[in-house]
Amino acid sequence: MVDALPSPALSVVVPVYNGANTVGELVNALRGLDIEGGLEIVLVVDCPPDDSLAVCKQLAAEPGAPVTVLSLSRNFGEHNAVMAGLARAKGAYAITMDDDLQNPPSEVKRLFEHARDGNYDAVYTYYAEKQHAAWRNLGSRFTNWCADRLIDKPPGLYLSSFRCISAFVRERITASYEGPYPYVDGLVFQVTQNVGRLQVEHLPRVEGRSNYTLRRLIRLWLSMFLNFSVMPLRLATLFGLAFGALGALAAVIVVVEAIVSDKPPQGWASLMVAVLVLAGVQLVVVGLIGEYLGRMFLAVNRKPQYLVREVFHRAPGGLESERPKVDTRAAGQPHREPSRGES
Numbered sequence: 001m002v003d004a005l006p007s008p009a010l011s012v013v014v015p016v017y018n019g020a021n022t023v024g025e026l027v028n029a030l031r032g033l034d035i036e037g038g039l040e041i042v043l044v045v046d047c048p049p050d051d052s053l054a055v056c057k058q059l060a061a062e063p064g065a066p067v068t069v070l071s072l073s074r075n076f077g078e079h080n081a082v083m084a085g086l087a088r089a090k091g092a093y094a095i096t097m098d099d100d101l102q103n104p105p106s107e108v109k110r111l112f113e114h115a116r117d118g119n120y121d122a123v124y125t126y127y128a129e130k131q132h133a134a135w136r137n138l139g140s141r142f143t144n145w146c147a148d149r150l151i152d153k154p155p156g157l158y159l160s161s162f163r164c165i166s167a168f169v170r171e172r173i174t175a176s177y178e179g180p181y182p183y184v185d186g187l188v189f190q191v192t193q194n195v196g197r198l199q200v201e202h203l204p205r206v207e208g209r210s211n212y213t214l215r216r217l218i219r220l221w222l223s224m225f226l227n228f229s230v231m232p233l234r235l236a237t238l239f240g241l242a243f244g245a246l247g248a249l250a251a252v253i254v255v256v257e258a259i260v261s262d263k264p265p266q267g268w269a270s271l272m273v274a275v276l277v278l279a280g281v282q283l284v285v286v287g288l289i290g291e292y293l294g295r296m297f298l299a300v301n302r303k304p305q306y307l308v309r310e311v312f313h314r315a316p317g318g319l320e321s322e323r324p325k326v327d328t329r330a331a332g333q334p335h336r337e338p339s340r341g342e343s
Contacts, residue, residue, distance in 0.1 A: 006038075007090045007091060007092065008035075008037060008038035008039055008040045008090065008091045008092075009035060009036060009037025009038055009039070009091060009092050009093065009112075009116075010035050010037070010038070010039050010040070010091045010092070010093050010094070010095065010108075010112050011039075011040050011041075011042055011089035011090060011091030011093070011094040011095070012030055012039065012040070012041050012042065012094075012095050012096075012097065012108060013042045013044065013082060013085035013086055013089055013094055013095070013096045013097075014026065014041065014042070014043050014044065014085070014096075014097055014098070014099050015044045015046055015078050015081035015082055015085065015096075015098070015099070016043050016044060016045045016046065016048065016052045016056060016081075016099045017045075017046045017048045017052070017075070017078075017081075017099070018048045018049070018050050018052065019048070019050075019052050019055075019099035019100065020048075020050045020051050020052045020054075020055045022099055022100055022101050023043065023052065023055060023056060023059070023099045024055055024059060025101060026099055026101055026105055027041055027043070027059045027067060029105035029106070030065065030105050030108060031064040031065045033105070033106075033108060033109050034109070035109060035112065037092070038065075039065045039091075040065060040066050040067075040068065040089070040090065040091060041065060041066070041067045041068070042067075042068045042070065042085040042088050042089050043056045043059070043060075043067060043068070043069045043070070043085075044070045044072065044081040044082070044084050044085040045069060045070065045071050045072065046072050046075050046076060046077070046078070046080075046081040047071075047072050047073065047074045047075040047076075048075070053069070053071055056069045056312075057069055057312050057319060060312050060313055060314055060319060061314055061318060061319040062314075063314075066313065066314060067313070067314070068088060068311065068312070068313045069311065069312040069313070070084055070085065070088060070308050070311055071308070071309045071310045071311070071312070072084065072306055072307060072308060072309065073307040073308070073309040074307070076305070076306045076307075077219075078161070079182045079183060079184050080180075080182060080305055080306045081306065082096050082161075082182075082184055083173075083174060083177075083182050083184070083305060083306065084305075084306040084308060086165075086170050086173070086174050087174045088311075089170060091167065092116075092166070092167050093112055093115055093116060093164055093165065093166055093167065094164070094165055094166075094167070094170050095108055095111060095112060095162075095163070095164045096161060096162070096163055096165075096184070097161065097162045098161055098162070101203065102202055102203050102204070103125070103162040103200065103201075103202065103203075104200075104201055104203060107125070107162075107200040107201060110198065110200070111123060111125060111162070111164045111198055111200065112164060114164075114196065114198045115164040115165075115166070115196065118196050119194075120164075120166070120194055120195060120196040121165065121166050121168060121169050121191070121192035121194040121195065122163060122164065122165045122166070122169055122188050122192060122194070122195045122196070123163065123164045123195070123196040123197065123198055124157055124158060124159065124160050124163050124195065124196075124197055124198075125158075125160045125162045125163065125197075125198050125199070125200045126158035126160060126197060126198075126199055126200075127158075127160075127199070127200065127201070127202040128199060128202075129202065150231055151183075151185065151186045151189050151190075152189045152190075152193070153185070153189055154193060154195055157195060157197060158197075159185050162200065163184075163185075163188075165188060168191075168192075169188055169191050169192055172191050173187040173188060173190075173191060176190075176191075177305075178299075178305060179227070179295075179299045179305065180295075180298055180299060180303040180304065180305050181226075181227055181295060182305060183227055186227065222291070226291055226292060226295060227295070232288055233288070233289070233292070236284075236285040236288055236289075239281055239285070240281075240285070243277075243278060243281060247274075247278075250274070308324050309323070310322070310323055311323075311324060
């Protein structure tokens with residue numbers, strides 16, 4: 001049995017998807033940082049169509065700060081990939097960031113020191129100006145507005161994928177949630193409210209365009225909207241009460257009109273509109289309940305949060321790979337990665 005290597009002060013977790021042309025520059029810049037206590041980099045390759053895995057394996061074999069590469073068996077999505085990386089990370093703090101270089105690697109040290117010196121459990125970054133398309137910025141504002149009301153987010157806090165969390169938070173969110181629809185920010189706020197903010201620079205994309213399509217953004221929003229609050233069900237109840245009261249009022253008006261008027265009550269068009277509106281509301285509520293039940297069904301049937309096919313890291317003899325004995329995060333299945341000191 002070989003003694004395990006000491007844990008670094010900071011782990012940087014990067015989900016990689018179509019990042020073959022940018023992840024090398026990112027890793028080299030991170031390796032050039034002077035982090036007191038040491039740095040490790042965890043690259044989670046989320047089964048992209050390009051050759052990101054080959055590039056990441058080459059980076060792991062090079063000298064410098066250690067790089068661990070997790071190869072997922074299929075594309076699971078950004079938050080699932082982040083959870084896989086956090087489960088592997090060993091640092092006293094962990095920073096999550098994208099592979100597109102819109103967050104300058106030079107800001108990593110500032111973010112780490114702000115979290116450490118302020119003794120925060122989590123620190124979120126925000127930008128003076130976001131270099132995203134207008135529709136993405138509008139969607140972000142709507143998501144943050146919803147998060148204020150659904151997941152106990154501190155008021156005014158901007159939810160960014162460039163965040164720093166302590167080992168205390170990291171260990172608890174990776175151990176507590178095993179479902180297939182993680183939303184990292186919701187999990188963080190379930191653990192702590194000791195959260196700080198730090199303004200950082202946001203750069204235009206170096207190349208290409210965002211991997212987040214409208215469909216993926218909606219799926220991510222649903223994970224926040226449905227997984228961490230029962231407020232949607234309460235809103236459905238309020239809608240039912242409101243329309244029931246409206247219907248009762250309309251019934252009273254119709255009865256009074258029938259009594260005081262010689263003509264039968266008129267209003268076929270308004271009746272059809274009311275029927276269509278009520279039918280639409282009922283279908284929305286049924287769909288909402290069905291979405292809750294569907295997610296529960298998938299969790300009970302152990303749909304995996306992620307599957308790690310293979311892990312790559314540098315060893316004295318060169319690049320070394322391992323196949324984890326337990327590489328799934330499904331409901332009821334605890335996840336454990338072998339430590340470097342185990343044989």
